[in-house]
Amino acid sequence: xxxxxxxxxxxxxxxxxxxxxxxxxxxxxxxxxxxxxxxxxxxxxxxxxxxxxxxxxxxxxxxxxxxxxxxxxxxxxxxxxxxxxxxxxxxxxxxxxxxxxxxxxxxxxxxxxxxxxxxxxxxxxxxxxxxxxxxxxxxxxxxxxxxxxxxxxxxxxxxxxxxxxxxxxx
Numbered sequence: 001x002x003x004x005x006x007x008x009x010x011x012x013x014x015x016x017x018x019x020x021x022x023x024x025x026x027x028x029x030x031x032x033x034x035x036x037x038x039x040x041x042x043x044x045x046x047x048x049x050x051x052x053x054x055x056x057x058x059x060x061x062x063x064x065x066x067x068x069x070x071x072x073x074x075x076x077x078x079x080x081x082x083x084x085x086x087x088x089x090x091x092x093x094x095x096x097x098x099x100x101x102x103x104x105x106x107x108x109x110x111x112x113x114x115x116x117x118x119x120x121x122x123x124x125x126x127x128x129x130x131x132x133x134x135x136x137x138x139x140x141x142x143x144x145x146x147x148x149x150x151x152x153x154x155x156x157x158x159x160x161x162x163x164x165x166x167x168x169x170x
Contacts (some may be wrong), residue, residue, distance in 0.1 A: 006031055006042060008054070021058050032078055035085045041078050049078040049090075066105060069112055076103060076112070080123045080131070087144075089122035089131050102133050104144055115142055116149070126168050134162065 009016040019040065030049070032041040040052045042063075050063035069076055069092060078090040086107050092100040092114065101117040115122075119133040119140065131142050132152075139152040139162065164170070 006040070008040075019052065019054060019058065030077060030079060032081050032088070034081055035083055041081065041088065043077055048076050049088075067110060069103070074100060076105065077120075078105070079121055082124045082128045083126050084128050087124075087128070089124055091120045091122065102131070102142065104131075113144070115144060115147055121162065123162070123164060125164075132162070132164070 005018055006020040007016060007018050020042070030041075030043045032049075034040070038054055040054055041049050042052065043049045048066040048068055050065050052058075052063045053061055066076060066078075066088075068074075071092070073095045075093045075095075076090050077093050078088045080089045081087075082089070088105045088107070090103060090105070092103050094100050099118070099120045102115040102119045102122045104113045104115060104122075105111070106113070115131075116133070119135040122131045122133040122142075124131055125141075129144055131144060133140055133142060138154045141150045141152065142148070
């Protein structure tokens with residue numbers, strides 16, 4: 001059985017600290033930092049993501065599980081935290097591993113909003129309204145309020161996500 005443990009450290013490699021301590025049946029993946037760096041969201045196989053307070057030692061807290069998606073048999077794979085820290089974007093994942101579209105979770109209302117039935121790797125833009133996402137090696141922009149989708153240029157060889165520059169220009 002594989003166990004993945006999450007660590008954090010400074011950009012220069014100093015201050016290495018283990019932040020999760022899993023058992024033999026736990027694997028942590030897709031860690032997503034909150035904008036203020038005080039919380040970490042991580043996923044566990046076959047479960048919705050968990051929120052971890054990085055200011056509290058692992059053994060003194062119970063990571064907060066996000067609620068299940070309304071659709072039976074679906075899990076939420078969180079990928080991006082909005083700049084304001086109040087919403088998470090991710091994709092819905094069927095039990096058979098098929099991606100089932102982009103969703104947003106609102107931490108305040110504790111509600112999910114399904115934006116699309118296709119796509120993955122949703123990444124918030126700085127305006128806290130629009131997201132980039134990938135579908136079949138092509139990038140799209142979606143407005144989380146109107147759900148209007150705009151295609152961008154195809155990307156040859158896109159096979160594992162993308163990232164944005166801090167100013168959203170690149």
